[in-house]
Amino acid sequence: MPRTQVAIVGAGPAGLLLSHLLHQVGIRSVVLESRSRAHVEQRVRAGVLEDGTRQILLRCGVGERMARQGLVHEGVNFAFEGSLLHFDFPALTGGHTITVYGQQEVVKDLIRARLEAAGEVWFECEAVAVQGLEDRPRVVYRAPDGSQDALEADFVAGCDGSHGVTRACLPASVRRVYERTYPFAWLGILAEAPPASHELIYVNHPRGFALFSMRSPTLSRNYLQVRADESLDGWPDDRIWEELARRVDRAASLTPGPVREKGLTPLRSLVVEPVQYGRLFLAGDAAHVVPPTGAKGLNLAVCDVVVLARALQDYYRAGDETALRAYTERCLEHVWQAEHFSWWMTSILHRLDDRFEEGMQRAQLRALRRSEAARRYLAENYTGVHTSVRYVEWVPLT
Numbered sequence: 001m002p003r004t005q006v007a008i009v010g011a012g013p014a015g016l017l018l019s020h021l022l023h024q025v026g027i028r029s030v031v032l033e034s035r036s037r038a039h040v041e042q043r044v045r046a047g048v049l050e051d052g053t054r055q056i057l058l059r060c061g062v063g064e065r066m067a068r069q070g071l072v073h074e075g076v077n078f079a080f081e082g083s084l085l086h087f088d089f090p091a092l093t094g095g096h097t098i099t100v101y102g103q104q105e106v107v108k109d110l111i112r113a114r115l116e117a118a119g120e121v122w123f124e125c126e127a128v129a130v131q132g133l134e135d136r137p138r139v140v141y142r143a144p145d146g147s148q149d150a151l152e153a154d155f156v157a158g159c160d161g162s163h164g165v166t167r168a169c170l171p172a173s174v175r176r177v178y179e180r181t182y183p184f185a186w187l188g189i190l191a192e193a194p195p196a197s198h199e200l201i202y203v204n205h206p207r208g209f210a211l212f213s214m215r216s217p218t219l220s221r222n223y224l225q226v227r228a229d230e231s232l233d234g235w236p237d238d239r240i241w242e243e244l245a246r247r248v249d250r251a252a253s254l255t256p257g258p259v260r261e262k263g264l265t266p267l268r269s270l271v272v273e274p275v276q277y278g279r280l281f282l283a284g285d286a287a288h289v290v291p292p293t294g295a296k297g298l299n300l301a302v303c304d305v306v307v308l309a310r311a312l313q314d315y316y317r318a319g320d321e322t323a324l325r326a327y328t329e330r331c332l333e334h335v336w337q338a339e340h341f342s343w344w345m346t347s348i349l350h351r352l353d354d355r356f357e358e359g360m361q362r363a364q365l366r367a368l369r370r371s372e373a374a375r376r377y378l379a380e381n382y383t384g385v386h387t388s389v390r391y392v393e394w395v396p397l398t
């Protein structure tokens, strides 16, 4: 049976970054990924990197292309009640910014770094079970030829996202899952069209939420709040552009263009406790899900794996298990913080169809306009001052 030190399930940002960080301190790992390399490199998802995430990627040597091609933004805008509110991040946070750089670009950079270092990423190998969590863990997986095999390891990292298998491997007797669903979804497009504005615009409009983002000066990434049970069939490209134009209103001028990709994302919040059991450690979306409104999912995954890589380094270097045992407690600190922020952003920006909640929303939005302290709270959370920025120093280096 093949054997490694850390078996990592999932080649998303969490699994790949963990494998890279471990490699840098001499710890061997194998990443098992159910999909093909082309599939994971093309999956369009997140776009906003917190300041700390940017610094972590640079510090561990995978940020060179991001530094060249990523778009550094000094703020975002909210449009509500007919006018625009600008959040000046450097002024509100003592210099922090965000970087717009597609998640699939981060994934490509990490895969390249792993493969150039002869790292083992086994594509088209789907984990079906994790066994022996207490002492001799092994991941049972289906190989590309359909046969079933197993990989033995000292530890297993469950980085297989929100629909993976590892979360369910925590025994039911210890696993607690806290979940919220929202009665709406996001319809997202990636289009060959200039962005609506040079910074992101989050729109609270009577017809529903909209978000105007980008990937480059010629590629826009826009989202619309739609009903949770909506189907893409009812949304031909023309209708999407018309609806985006209605919601952006006078906040920016839109130039429609060919739609390259479109998808629906249901919104939900989910936290699992604990995120470790025996020799299994969950990280990223396997451990928690946030609605995308706060742009936190990828950044949280980065925080988790920096904490985990550091704890594994302590273990292999000095036999010290203290940080491994503290993993759940350490992670839950930043996880609940980001869960709150993402829930709050979601609740102040979407159409809620409830008079009381609309009153709450208006009060919060007006407080943001009135109060620099309120804007600072948003800016600190958005740029990751209390999460990823604090973990930059934790990146395990030899």
Ligand code: RFL
Pocket (backbone or CB within 6 Å): 009, 010, 011, 012, 013, 014, 015, 032, 033, 034, 035, 040, 044, 045, 046, 047, 048, 049, 103, 125, 126, 127, 128, 159, 160, 161, 162, 163, 164, 165, 186, 188, 265, 283, 284, 285, 286, 292, 294, 295, 296, 297, 298, 299, 300, 301
């Ligand atoms: P991923 O990226 O889902 O990767 C998990 C990987 O595991 C594989 N897998 C398995 N492999 C082997 N065996 C199995 N049994 C497996 N089951 C699954 C999957 O194929 C996959 O390759 O999880 P990870 O690494 O934890 O990363 C999390 C992020 O992907 C996610 O949080 C973000 O995309 C969320 N998100 C955003 N996050 C941000 O920080 N900033 C943003 O601006 C942002 N915008 C977004 C988002 C997510 C969105 N969608 C589509 C959910 C915008 C959207 C629309």
Ligand code: PHB
Pocket (backbone or CB within 6 Å): 045, 046, 047, 048, 200, 211, 213, 214, 221, 292, 293, 294, 295
């Ligand atoms: C994106 O550019 O895809 C994006 C930006 C901000 C969010 C979510 C997604 O809150």
